[in-house]
Amino acid sequence: MAGTVGGSMLWADRRFGMLAQLLSGPFTRLQYLLGIMLTSVVFSLGGAAVMLGLAAALLGTGPTAPLALGLIFGAITLGAIFFGGLMLLVSALVKSNTAYNSVQILLIFVVNFASTVFYPESPGLPPVLRGLFDINPLTYVADAVRGAYLGTLTTGALSPMLLLVGETIVVLYLATRAYYRSDVSYE
Amino acid sequence: MRGSPLAPSGEPVVLAQELTHSYDGRKTVLDRVSFTVRRGEVFGLLGRNGAGKSTLIKSMTTLIRPTGGTLRILGLDPDRDGQRIRSRIGVVQQEESFDFATVEGNLDVYGVLWGIPAAERARRREALLQRFGLGEIRKRRAFDLSGGQKRRVQVAREFMHDMEVLFLDEPTVGLDVIMRRELLDSIRDEVRRGLTVVFTTHNLEEADYLCDRVAVIDAGRILALDSLENLKRLYGGKKTIDLTVGGVDPEPFFAALPGALGAATEIHRDGGSAVLLTDDPKRALARIVELSSSTGVQLEWLTVRKNTLEDVFLHSVGHGGGSNGAA
Numbered sequence: 001m002a003g004t005v006g007g008s009m010l011w012a013d014r015r016f017g018m019l020a021q022l023l024s025g026p027f028t029r030l031q032y033l034l035g036i037m038l039t040s041v042v043f044s045l046g047g048a049a050v051m052l053g054l055a056a057a058l059l060g061t062g063p064t065a066p067l068a069l070g071l072i073f074g075a076i077t078l079g080a081i082f083f084g085g086l087m088l089l090v091s092a093l094v095k096s097n098t099a100y101n102s103v104q105i106l107l108i109f110v111v112n113f114a115s116t117v118f119y120p121e122s123p124g125l126p127p128v129l130r131g132l133f134d135i136n137p138l139t140y141v142a143d144a145v146r147g148a149y150l151g152t153l154t155t156g157a158l159s160p161m162l163l164l165v166g167e168t169i170v171v172l173y174l175a176t177r178a179y180y181r182s183d184v185s186y187e
Numbered sequence: 188m189r190g191s192p193l194a195p196s197g198e199p200v201v202l203a204q205e206l207t208h209s210y211d212g213r214k215t216v217l218d219r220v221s222f223t224v225r226r227g228e229v230f231g232l233l234g235r236n237g238a239g240k241s242t243l244i245k246s247m248t249t250l251i252r253p254t255g256g257t258l259r260i261l262g263l264d265p266d267r268d269g270q271r272i273r274s275r276i277g278v279v280q281q282e283e284s285f286d287f288a289t290v291e292g293n294l295d296v297y298g299v300l301w302g303i304p305a306a307e308r309a310r311r312r313e314a315l316l317q318r319f320g321l322g323e324i325r326k327r328r329a330f331d332l333s334g335g336q337k338r339r340v341q342v343a344r345e346f347m348h349d350m351e352v353l354f355l356d357e358p359t360v361g362l363d364v365i366m367r368r369e370l371l372d373s374i375r376d377e378v379r380r381g382l383t384v385v386f387t388t389h390n391l392e393e394a395d396y397l398c399d400r401v402a403v404i405d406a407g408r409i410l411a412l413d414s415l416e417n418l419k420r421l422y423g424g425k426k427t428i429d430l431t432v433g434g435v436d437p438e439p440f441f442a443a444l445p446g447a448l449g450a451a452t453e454i455h456r457d458g459g460s461a462v463l464l465t466d467d468p469k470r471a472l473a474r475i476v477e478l479s480s481s482t483g484v485q486l487e488w489l490t491v492r493k494n495t496l497e498d499v500f501l502h503s504v505g506h507g508g509g510s511n512g513a514a
Contacts (some may be wrong), residue, residue: 016283016284016285017282017283017285018286020250020280020284021278022300024249024250024278025300026270026273026301027273027300028269028270
């Protein structure tokens with residue numbers, strides 16, 4: 001969920017006046033956008049590296065093949081861009097501090113717990129929750145990372161990842177549009 | 188609009204023609220604004236809160252795109268050359284804007300953003316910390332500072348980079364008298380070195396102290412635009428009378444005042460006080476004294492003085508409790 005850093009950065013920069021100040025400097029809006037997306041990805045990859053290190057220490061084994069590591073970091077990068085874009089969209093649309101925090105907490109809660117990050121999807125789940133699990137992009141990321149880590153990844157994981165790519169493109173488009181249309185500061 | 192929108196001489200660094208901006212096509216905040224700022228000039232935008240000053244600054248600093256008219260900054264079109272313009276200007280926003288860092292950290296970050304080499308950055312940082320009296324608080328987080336200290340950091344930070352035009356939106360808000368004067372003097376020093384300054388204020392004294400020319404703006408329109416001398420001369424034929432009444436209910440006095448003084452006298456009322464602009468102060472004083480006797484109010488203050496920029500502003504804006512009997 002380090003991917004949400006980007007949205008929070010945009011929110012804080014707007015709230016504390018830095019966005020207007022930065023955008024009156026020799027930078028473009030796109031450069032700023034790319035900057036916060038890059039930060040989201042770096043945070044996510046940094047967090048993932050720490051978690052991988054801990055997992056390797058606890059389990060006594062870990063992925064060493066370049067392909068597995070590439071898959072893990074690729075999936076995490078994609079997830080970071082998706083969730084970074086999602087929070088960017090929220091921060092561009094929501095103007096109240098309370099509303100932003102509430103939406104962020106709700107999203108983090110639902111996205112984390114309705115995914116396979118902490119536990120596998122149970123067969124006994126109610127259909128609504130199962131549906132949430134299945135459409136949750138974090139499930140795709142978690143499954144891909146787990147599969148790559150344990151060496152159990154099959155070609156069946158390709159479809160969810162392609163779906164995630166599509167969802168990321170849509171979210172990024174909406175977020176960028178909202179960001180370009182939003183005010184640089186709230187007065 | 189009084190005065191010429193064109194600067195007397197010099198290369199134009201800001202050129203606005205019929206500049207208009209409205210939100211959602213309904214609320215017009217800039218209404219056909221035209222003016223020119225020449226190189227090396229200090230140009231003041233004078234107006235009340237909500238007059239359109241900040242919107243004008245945001246237009247000139249490329250933060251918003253005006254919905255109509257023509258704007259050129261340093262000869263460049265903000266629509267096409269926004270980044271080039273921004274690389275040659277400095278902006279101090281009205282709102283606080285800080286990085287989560289110390290005072291010196293904020294200066295450093297700004298230097299990094301502007302691509303100032305490390306050695307030069309350190310030199311400029313030390314010079315600015317000293318010049319703006321920030322040495323003692325250099326290690327404190329900017330967010331923890333007082334309003335005046337934050338403002339100083341904001342202005343100082345802007346001088347970390349080179350610029351041709353500096354836009355200041357209400358730069359002295361929150362500063363004490365001494366710091367305000369020091370800041371204005373610092374800006375004056377930079378102007379002597381060739382900097383062009385456009386700044387907004389509703390503080391008439393600092394506009395009088397700093398500006399070569401001012402534009403009085405209200406409800407998105409420029410009401411008067413000229414050098415301070417010319418603006419004051421426009422009202423040179425008139426004298427200003429300040430009066431304050433007390434004692435009984437002042438309403439009958441102020442209600443009868445326009446009739447007693449005639450249409451040639453402007454009246455700007457503020458509670459129990461009023462500022463009057465008149466061609467014939469001797470006659471006006473006599474009428475005021477007569478009226479105070481007949482209505483039973485006590486004249487607590489009554490003086491005649493020369494016009495100031497405040498009188499120009501009041502005359503231009505035409506508010507402040509009503510003008511010429513409108514109260």
